[in-house]
Amino acid sequence: MTDAPAPTPAVAIGGSAGAVQALLRILPVLPADFPAPVLVVVHVPPDRDNALVPLFQGKCRVAVKEAEDKEPALPGVVYFAPSDYHLLAETDGTLSLSSDELVNLSRPAIDVLLESAADAYGPALTAVVLTGANADGAEGLKAVHEAGGVALVEDPAGAYSAAMPTAALQACPAATTMNLDAIASYLSHLGTA
Amino acid sequence: MRDGVEDLEIDLLLEALFQRYHYDFRNYARASIKRRLVQARDQLGFPSISALQDSLLHEPSTLGRLLGYMTVQVSEMFRDPGYFRALREKVLPHLRTYPSLKVWVAGCSHGEELYSLAILFREEGLEERTIFYATDINPTALQAAEAGVYPLDRLKKFTANHQKSGGRSSLSDYYTADYGRAIFDKTLRSRVVFSDHSLVTDAVFGEMHLISCRNVLIYFDRPLQDRAVGLFRESLARKGFLGLGSKESLRFSAHVGAFSEFDRDEKIYQRQDA
Numbered sequence: 105m106t107d108a109p110a111p112t113p114a115v116a117i118g119g120s121a122g123a124v125q126a127l128l129r130i131l132p133v134l135p136a137d138f139p140a141p142v143l144v145v146v147h148v149p150p151d152r153d154n155a156l157v158p159l160f161q162g163k164c165r166v167a168v169k170e171a172e173d174k175e176p177a178l179p180g181v182v183y184f185a186p187s188d189y190h191l192l193a194e195t196d197g198t199l200s201l202s203s204d205e206l207v208n209l210s211r212p213a214i215d216v217l218l219e220s221a222a223d224a225y226g227p228a229l230t231a232v233v234l235t236g237a238n239a240d241g242a243e244g245l246k247a248v249h250e251a252g253g254v255a256l257v258e259d260p261a262g263a264y265s266a267a268m269p270t271a272a273l274q275a276c277p278a279a280t281t282m283n284l285d286a287i288a289s290y291l292s293h294l295g296t297a
Numbered sequence: 298m299r300d301g302v303e304d305l306e307i308d309l310l311l312e313a314l315f316q317r318y319h320y321d322f323r324n325y326a327r328a329s330i331k332r333r334l335v336q337a338r339d340q341l342g343f344p345s346i347s348a349l350q351d352s353l354l355h356e357p358s359t360l361g362r363l364l365g366y367m368t369v370q371v372s373e374m375f376r377d378p379g380y381f382r383a384l385r386e387k388v389l390p391h392l393r394t395y396p397s398l399k400v401w402v403a404g405c406s407h408g409e410e411l412y413s414l415a416i417l418f419r420e421e422g423l424e425e426r427t428i429f430y431a432t433d434i435n436p437t438a439l440q441a442a443e444a445g446v447y448p449l450d451r452l453k454k455f456t457a458n459h460q461k462s463g464g465r466s467s468l469s470d471y472y473t474a475d476y477g478r479a480i481f482d483k484t485l486r487s488r489v490v491f492s493d494h495s496l497v498t499d500a501v502f503g504e505m506h507l508i509s510c511r512n513v514l515i516y517f518d519r520p521l522q523d524r525a526v527g528l529f530r531e532s533l534a535r536k537g538f539l540g541l542g543s544k545e546s547l548r549f550s551a552h553v554g555a556f557s558e559f560d561r562d563e564k565i566y567q568r569q570d571a
Contacts, residue, residue, distance in 0.1 A: 173545065194326065203372075203512035204329060
């Protein structure tokens, strides 16, 4: 039950209003042999089928799928949280879903993903908070930083909606601010340093 | 770095909870349990998980307060209307051929799924021949399910879901509004047996024609999921149906061979003879 942190690197990304456009600037840049799983929470309406997967599948070199309960998080795969479920990273390298109450009025919530991923991956995690009109992700990013992970925030000045990146920077002043192209470039060079 | 001490504290608390009270969360999916325990620690005002454990061992009233954090899911009536539509249009025509029916709502929490099924069976004229079993490990949740009272502001969503599920009546026919609460018609539970039952530690539960267990298995780790599905397999009558949550599946289960996919999209399975 107290496994060592998963040795492989991982990436976790959260966003809300404007995040689909932002992700379209990031995920298609990742190479097919990307060395980490990419866990993504985007706030989407709960009653809709998740349209994100087909949208990104056609545009990415990495594999893109909806996260399934208890599946292993594999390198080179983007996992979107299903609508109406929280997505969590487990310390054994698998993913789990939960139907727990809304967090920050959202399910999936970015805080839930980032806090669990901070716990599961520790310093091997790179977390990104993108554009959004609320404060979800701020506490999670702080947890990522405290666990030794890399905390990145989309530059509020260029963001579609500045509230979420601004809140993340307030909660986690040590986070690095980057524009979308810099985030894409940073991530695509993960593991090649 | 991961806080190894806190993980040890969680292991010890789960062990204490099991040995002292026989509530076994040791094989629950860990990330979610940790989140709930941290929330319980903070909101119940304990400085650490160990302090919470100390209180749990020496002060039995802490148990009830902790269980509230560890078990209760907020659901909706007719959550995922497509599931209830599939029951109505595809499963009930099969069930109609039986002179008497048993339905088990496993992990009924506050009863939203139970009342949804009771209303569905009433609308389809099957209620009179059915006995519903509603089980949960949390006695407080069972009491809430037995009371059938929900905040009125949730009824708008319940009503929309009911209509989308193909409801043949108006949900307002089944409750009275009173001071911000919706009180459901007690005749809906005249054929319901409420019972304390654990999928983790308890045994097989009768010859069921339909087991509905939605968004419970996702809280279990793989071996525990296998135990629970094995329990469902043994509890189902021949050709009985098992309905899971929309993101749950038997695909990775040790018992996958004992079931056929009856409605793949809505996660409804049918027991096959071995």
